[in-house]
Ligand SMILES: Nc1ncnc2c1ncn2[C@@H]1O[C@H](COP(=O)(O)OP(=O)(O)OP(=O)(O)O)[C@@H](O)[C@H]1O
């Protein structure tokens with residue numbers, strides 16, 4: 001079983017007195033959708049960067065499929081907190097970027113990029129420049145670009161953060177569809193409590209100062225969606241409301257004290 | 258003819274309307290004697306001078322000499338500025354070593370060096386090349402450095418995620434990201450290039466457009482003086498148009514270069 005493992009990771013940035021993250025362990029198996037939540041500054045992005053191979057942890061080990069992570073690799077793709085699209089390329093060229101680096105032929109590249117843009121409901125926007133797209137459209141292009149690399153693990157930092165509530169809800173189901181279809185392992189950061197519950201197979205709640213795990217939840221709502229239940233009925237389920245209360249408590253636990 | 262081309266032609270036409278009117282008015286003023294010929298010769302007199310100097314070959318030769326000087330100076334100063342801008346944008350060591358010194362030198366107006374340059378090189382070619390190169394160096398250097406420093410670090414990080422090596426990272430991410438700023442420097446430098454050359458040629462030269470203008474002044478040939486000034490204006494405009502064309506071709510993606 002392919003696995004992305006972060007084992008007792010501590011992160012210490014240069015010039016910082018205290019560690020940003022201390023002894024956090026997270027593992028993501030293929031087909032998992034692990035969501036990181038927690039207040040601003042608790043180290044969510046930092047942990048994602050360790051998984052991406054962009055930040056080296058001070059202690060602990062990070063590995064993918066048993067191999068230690070020493071840098072970025074084609075087995076993992078990243079969607080950054082801001083979209084980080086290349087403004088000098090069109091939407092299609094951005095999506096096709098990893099294919100181009102791998103030497104895929106132009107016609108094939110364009111075909112696959114357009115298929116992915118279709119998947120994120122941006123079919124027809126392929127020829128547009130990045131600045132012609134709204135924030136939400138950009139995030140979807142970013143998502144399509146990450147998917148193009150056909151990674152085993154997808155690392156997403158607030159991928160739906162810039163969307164309005166309505167588009168956001170629609171994109172959550174799109175994301176679930178993509179996840180079910182690709183069967184990749186997803187590690188994702190979000191600030192949305194409902195979003196975490198809808199998407200996650202596991203929720204890891206982090207607290208700041210230094211960043212550490214305070215609780216984990218294993219909701220089954222995304223599995224229920226994957227097996228055909230409508231998102232409306234899932235959200236109307238009293239179990240959903242109860243889980244939302246628990247999760248909110250866990251995130252803000254200790255803050256009042 | 259499509260609507261777009263007709264509109265473009267219309268816009269171009271409108272742009273030339275005012276100069277044409279000014280020239281017509283000027284000619285009229287000279288003919289009726291409001292404008293004395295020793296202050297400003299009539300446009301027809303300037304055209305005559307143009308024709309005379311073209312026939313004698315003097316004009317073409319001087320334009321050639323000046324253009325060659327401008328381009329040589331630009332190539333020298335521009336490539337050193339570009340190379341240093343790249344080096345200092347990409348390496349903190351290089352920047353630490355040279356940037357403070359360069360910023361200090363930048364505060365000296367390069368034309369203030371003319372007396373020194375004449376002492377060093379006399380009125381030989383080197384003097385002009387040196388001044389033009391120096392004038393061109395800073396806008397190119399500063400804007401290349403600025404361009405590289407302003408490339409979004411997340412884009413560079415993204416490049417690393419895709420496993421690009423340093424070379425690919427430079428060619429595919431850093432350079433395209435820095436290009437808009439580099440072009441700003443290029444266009445600014447082209448302006449400085451002509452300005453410096455005019456001043457250098459008027460002060461010390463034995464050929465070139467500036468020399469031609471100074472000679473004409475000695476012999477009170479005011480039509481030739483005015484002609485030289487007009488040619489400078491045209492050459493400057495030509496250089497700028499070329500730079501704009503290049504910019505448009507390589508920055509087609511940029512929102513500032515979209516038609517309509
Ligand atoms: N490059 C860096 N250099 C120094 N300190 C950093 C760096 N990146 C993050 N930090 C610090 O590490 C801590 C965790 O930051 P991180 O970005 O991982 O938080 P986050 O949970 O993603 O926050 P947010 O929800 O606001 O995105 C913060 O205290 C931050 O100041």
Ligand SMILES: [Mg+2]
Pocket residue numbers: 044045046081157
């Ligand atoms: Mg973050």
